[in-house]
Amino acid sequence: MSSLHRAPTTPAGISTRSVHSGAMPESHTGSVVAPIFQTSTFVMDTPGDTRAGFDYARTGTPNRSDLEDALCELENASFAAAVNSGTSAEVAVFSALLGPGDEIIIPRDVYGGTFRLLKNEYERWGVRIRTVDLTDTETLAAAISDRTAIVWVETPSNPGLDIVDIEAAAKLAHAANAVLAVDSTFATPILQRPLDLGADLVIHSTTKFINGHSDVIGGAVLAGDGTSCPRAAEVTERLETHLASVGLGVSPFDAWLARRGIKTLPLRMERHCQNAQVVAEWLEGRDEIAEVIYPGLPSHPGHEVAKRQMSGFGGVVSLRTDTEARALALVANTKLIALAESLGGVESLIDHPATMTHLAVADSELSISGTFIRLSVGLEDIDDILADLAQALAATTKGADGIGSGAAGNDHAPSAARPVLIG
Structure with missing residues (x-):
């Protein structure tokens, strides 16, 4: 199933979107709360003819789609993938967009798990990791090179709460044909929407504020429609291809819980x-x-x-x-x-x-x-x-x-x- 999602259709208010986006009411029964589709596969009427776009749970489920639609509406995104952890969201981005010889710029204050993942898994692939003070726009401008594939931003950062100017960082990244990815976990789409400021990708650990009840492990990666992100189509296609291949999707129950968390x-x-x-x-x-x-x-x-x-x-x-x-x-x-x-x-x-x-x-x-x-x-x-x-x-x-x-x-x-x- 495609991870491309429709544009927001509910009213503009962020609280209204939080409550009403996604599958409400459920079409078959009229339930105001979506059921949990705890299944691994879906019946087809004829080969390849799916009833609602779902064929196998590795590539998509109704609950996952419901969560992705809600996240798209909150982030003003056109693509979302809800995955099984925040680290899995990072894996999706790094594996889809980095190759041997590429460089990723990360902030001086970065989540320890992000650094560990890059150091242990991607550096041995030939990916170069550069640590830069991203709060200083001039320092970032000097650091970006023709090898830079991703500029990875955390704002606010973990744990130092550095603030990075997203709009300025996006302009610098795009001038070098690099992707600007923003981990916005600490802000959530309620406080900050990086795609509106020019970012190519937004990453969340939905484990944290989005779910909000310390009972889910999950993550998400979102992309815009290309209005301010020149490589949106290419980035989205590469992410979709990678995610369909490796099966990082969040489980139906965890997706249902995270969607419930969004309402409040x-x-x-x-x-x-x-x-x-x-x-x-x-x-x-x-x-x-x-x-x-x-x-x-x-x-x-x-x-x-x-x-x-x-x-x-x-x-x-x-x-x-x-x-x-x-x-x-x-x-x-x-x-x-x-x-x-x-x-x-x-x-x-x-x-x-x-x-x-x-x-x-x-x-x-x-x-x-x-x-x-x-x-x-x-x-x-x-x-x-x-x-x-x-x-x-x-x-x-x-x-x-x-x-x-x-x-x-x-x-x-x-x-x-x-x-x-x-x-």
């Missing part, structure tokens, strides 16, 4: 942004915190760019403590906020990237300081979130040695001996 995405993102802004401002007033990183703060170097290309600043706040011992003690002593990988769920999660999500970059130029903490701010009452952070910070100053004694007997604490993890 605008409301959730509004609350995530509100809570995160309050947390960021509160943390700025704490002596134990050396730096607070959040695009909604005027102190953030990308604040003005974020204001221009986003309609909100997201639900992730990053920070640096004065010492690594305090960072480890802080993440070990939260009670309401869970120490866990991933982000974007309704519950608040805290992460120590150096020993958790970004352990894969520990011995590279992308290594993360042990003083760094990533906080995914959930939907709880803001007073409860602040109270938990306050008591955890207070716990970091207790004990005879001054810092960190609260972590000593706590199985909540991260360990440097952990395996390379993701999230």
Whole structure:
């Protein structure tokens, strides 16, 4: 089945699209909620004559198509592929568009799993990886060459929350005949639509905010119709061919859950942004915190760019403590906020990237300081979130040695001996 999707047909409001896009109501029964089509194959009336465009579940299912239609409407895209993880979305892009001798430019602050994937799998194919400060347009312009096949952008980035000017990066990429791919997981289409700013591709880990309930693993890659992306037809065709060959599609049940999550995405993102802004401002007033990183703060170097290309600043706040011992003690002593990988769920999660999500970059130029903490701010009452952070910070100053004694007997604490993890 083709992954090309129709243009948006529901009213323009983003909340209305979130609720009504896709298969509503279900055509056979009139159900306002699409059923789960848990099947591997579909009956044909005659050879090759499918009843609704579906033949075999590896290439497409009704639930997958429903999710893809919804994502297309939210991102103003004409192509979407819903796959079984955010990393699978990256695999689809890299495998479809990179070949031996090609170069991919990645940001200085990139998700550790992305770096690991490129380093372990694609570098041995002869793909060159270049790390560039993409927040500096002049630096990007100097870095792009005739070997550059993809400029890979995260904005906001993980975990440093760098902001990249998408429109400027797209112009530079297109001038070199390169593809601009934007991982917009932290923003979601509610806050940012990269295709409208000139990007060729948008990538999401739908595991995160799009699903929003920490019960799905999924990803998506989307493309526009070529209005501002000169290679849209070629890129889409290569992605479709690759995806049909390898079978990365998301399962019917996970697609159904992610589609359900989209219905409340605008409301959730509004609350995530509100809570995160309050947390960021509160943390700025704490002596134990050396730096607070959040695009909604005027102190953030990308604040003005974020204001221009986003309609909100997201639900992730990053920070640096004065010492690594305090960072480890802080993440070990939260009670309401869970120490866990991933982000974007309704519950608040805290992460120590150096020993958790970004352990894969520990011995590279992308290594993360042990003083760094990533906080995914959930939907709880803001007073409860602040109270938990306050008591955890207070716990970091207790004990005879001054810092960190609260972590000593706590199985909540991260360990440097952990395996390379993701999230």
